[in-house]
Amino acid sequence: MTMRDARRWWGLGALSLALLTLGFDLTILNVALATLSEQLDASTSELQWIVDSYALVFAALLLPAGLLGDRFGRKRLLLAGLALFGAGSLAGALVDGAGAVIAARAVMGIGAAVVMPLSMSMLPAIFPPEERTRAVAVWSASMALGLPLGPLLGGWLLEHFWWGSIFLVNVPMVVIGGIAVALLLPESRDPAAPRIDWAGSALSMAGLVALVYGVIEGPVRGWADPFTLGSIGGGAALLTAFALWERRAREPIMDMGLFRERRFVWALIAGVLGTVVMAGVLFVLPQYLQVVQGNDVLGTGVRLIPMLAGLMLGGLVTERLIGTGRTGAKPIMVAGLFLLAAGFGLGALTEVGDGYPFTAFWLSVVGLGIGLTMVPAMDTVLSCLPENQAGRGSGLVQALRQTGGALGIAGLGSLVSSVYRDRFDPGGLPPQAAETARDSIGGAAAVAARLGDTAALASARDAYVHGMSAALAVCALGTLAVAVLVAAFQPGRGRERARPSADTPESVHEHVAS
Incomplete structure (x- = not known):
């Protein structure tokens, strides 16, 4: 069933606001690392983890997050993801140490991993096929808009406020988006969704973390470094094992x-x-x-x-x-x-x-x-x-x-x-x-x-x-x-x-x- 009244476009606006926040959060740190280094006394390694903790958690949880939405309700999980992202952003703005910022960024990554796929999966639920192309265009543009806005917004915030403002700016946008999602979007789920494939989930998460971590470390350690090669090779092996497991699993997390x-x-x-x-x-x-x-x-x-x-x-x-x-x-x-x-x-x-x-x-x-x-x-x-x-x-x-x-x-x-x-x-x-x-x-x-x-x-x-x-x-x-x-x-x-x-x-x- 798709929504046939004007609410579907307001609902898309709510999803777009959430994605806009995720988009500029991916790049806003690019202009803030020097400030964080100075004011938090963060080492180069800690700065790298402030960026990478978000990316690693984000990549690892995308697959199981989509399955959880199918099983327990996409709107419900989308609201939970927005809440986690907002909580992580608020914590990141208020803490005073590099380790705590890393932890806050990891929580933000969990929230983003839930919001991203479920916002996309909501589109067929609220738009008929003849309107879906326009909806996908708006959805894609909202994410893309956030990427160049990140450095622009980050630079303006750091000129006028303290470093925590680059995290705090997410909170009102998430609150507004969450309220709009709650009021405007229908719930959708699959009552026949399979139970969680814990073995497949573990293989996919471990494989993605190892692969992405190896890619992150490549420019730092060198692409021929044994650790880099081992991480990338291990990630590829785990993802291959995941694909083989899914072909034989009774209730796979992914339809091969x-x-x-x-x-x-x-x-x-x-x-x-x-x-x-x-x-x-x-x-x-x-x-x-x-x-x-x-x-x-x-x-x-x-x-x-x-x-x-x-x-x-x-x-x-x-x-x-x-x-x-x-x-x-x-x-x-x-x-x-x-x-x-x-x-x-x-x-x-x-x-x-x-x-x-x-x-x-x-x-x-x-x-x-x-x-x-x-x-x-x-x-x-x-x-x-x-x-x-x-x-x-x-x-x-x-x-x-x-x-x-x-x-x-x-x-x-x-x-x-x-x-x-x-x-x-x-x-x-x-x-x-x-x-x-x-x-x-x-x-x-x-x-x-x-x-x-x-x-x-x-x-x-x-x-x-x-x-x-x-x-x-x-x-x-x-x-x-x-x-x-x-x-x-x-x-x-x-x-x-x-x-x-x-x-x-x-x-x-x-x-x-x-």
Whole structure:
């Protein structure tokens, strides 16, 4: 059953507000680490864990959170997730030690792991198929909007308030979103949902934690370090064991049969790719805008808006084309992938002396490509999920997307760092200052400012632009390859299969009006 009155759009607004909060929380810490280091006396390792505790818990719990929503009620679990996220945010704002902030961030990660898949799984419950594309576009845009808003909002808060404000800002948004969800959204669950597969849950959580942790440690320890290789290899082995277990489990946490449907698989690949490249570009580009082009934190956030504008335009175009029946999802998805590859190809041509207008242009193309790719991809994925598996399926999709995002940041960040270190010429810098400058372009800028060495700064800028160009070229080639594969193997409109109905034996679904 879907909601047929205006409340469904207000309900979507409530979900979007929650996702907006999650979105900017993923990036708001990027501008606060130096402040936390100074005011909490946090070591580099503690700063890393302030960021990574959230990511690890988030990735680990996405799959079981979706199943719990199917079994116990998606709205109920969504409210519990919002409450946990708000409680963790409040605790993070009030504590006074790095260890306590790490614990608060882990609680926030638990809440986010519940909110993310269940907010997605609610869409088929409240929107009929003809409106779902528009709903997915709004859902995707709200998350994407938060990513560039994070540095912008964080910079403004740190200029005017104390460090805890970057956590406290989440609380009123979560409260408003929670009240709106409680009043506007219907409850939905699957009365025939399987019992919790504890063995499968343990394997999936352990595998995702090991894999993501290894990816996080790769740039720090080195990709050839035994610990990094062991963590990534162990995570891959555990996830393989999870997949084998699920094929034989009586009540699996994940329907492996979904991976036999090409529509689902290729749309999922396109969606994960969109997350990977978007996370990667949002990691490498701010440093270019700040150190190479000379913008402050607030100006950097503003200059990321063209990508957001392109993404929203792509979502609008997709909704108009699919919603009016002019075309299916595949042509739009393929066009988006080719456009995304072109945008990254343009970005790879960046030179040190290029001004912001060129950056804004290729960012707009990238944003448009992401919008044209992500919205039809997620809409197709949702249409492939049986209604009684909306929570589990959404958990699987989000687990793959978030793991892909972590891989994108780590992989592209390592590539940029490697090229930067190889090309940077410290000139006459003292050995210790040279090592600091070689570690990052931010370190080079600080050293150059302290010593007045303009030649070292010029070399650092040139080296970073070459590293960024290499990363964008990899994004372009990878996206182009996926575009060709999706064009070749994704079934066309005539062979698209509708999602199983609640009235068929394949699916049992219950909606209880709130």
